[in-house]
């Protein structure tokens with residue numbers, strides 16, 4: 001799916017243009033305006049997904065660079081199944097929720113009345129090796145999880161519960177909303193029972209009726225090679241649990257910064273600055289340079305090398321995000337010019353200057 005095509009905007013479109021295009025397309029295909037039209041519903045879901053990608057700078061950037069609409073961590077199958085693939089299980093509810101949230105409707109109620117917990121964002125700093133080659137990170141996170149005592153109901157197990165009178169046990173209340181954009185039937189979660197349809201006779205003493213409790217956990221996250229600062233990896237359903245019958249939000253692992261050490265990054269390539277002496281530049285020499293793998297690599301600087309010359313060590317750069325292979329390691333030569341010289345050195349330089357190979361034609 002090309003999200004730009006879906007929304008009918010070009011690649012240089014501003015955030016405002018994208019939002020406008022999304023609004024127009026979502027309004028046109030909204031299920032309440034096209035009852036029973038399955039194709040409109042599919043288009044509605046599609047534009048919501050496209051907007052989800054293009055409204056998020058790091059995902060838009062990832063799409064522009066790599067042509068994928070997934071989160072940076074998503075395409076690597078590594079035991080999480082499809083858990084954090086943004087497109088698996090993206091249904092009408094998700095599209096409805098996105099629509100409601102983006103246009104200021106009550107976020108308490110999506111089409112199905114399912115309550116989703118808040119996302120948890122954890123920032124991590126990577127070292128060069130992790131960013132270049134990928135790896136596995138264990139992160140500690142404190143989240144709200146479903147209460148172990150009452151299984152999230154919020155009710156004291158022994159005392160039991162009774163049917164909510166507000167919603168007659170359905171857990172939802174529907175209403176018609178009139179807005180500038182038109183009229184919509186919105187189904188909201190019942191505020192009295194929180195969507196469970198039941199009122200506990202006595203609250204659970206462990207969670208005081210909230211249905212969730214705080215818990216620290218350690219989670220292992222696989223990092224694909226080639227991540228950049230600003231990218232994040234989304235782990236679906238690993239965020240805060242809202243309690244009751246809701247579903248947990250997502251855990252977002254945000255790449256805060258990357259320590260490149262002695263290197264500089266240029267897309268998938270790494271640049272290593274190597275300072276050599278003037279005689280070495282003229283006569284040529286061999287050097288050992290570090291690589292992101294931790295190995296030391298040999299490089300031969302040819303005779304007659306000028307400052308700024310780059311020598312390429314193929315496939316020793318950054319891993320390519322979502323693709324095979326690696327970028328290159330570029331060794332960039334700088335030539336040391338001494339600030340002060342001894343008398344004897346000055347004599348030698350004066351001789352060199354008169355010597356034909358060292359003559360430079362200039363005015």
Ligand SMILES: [Zn+2]
Pocket residue numbers: 147148149150151152153154155204205206207208209210211212
């Ligand atoms: Zn509880």
Ligand SMILES: [Zn+2]
Pocket residue numbers: 164165166167168169170171172190191192193194195196197198
């Ligand atoms: Zn209720």
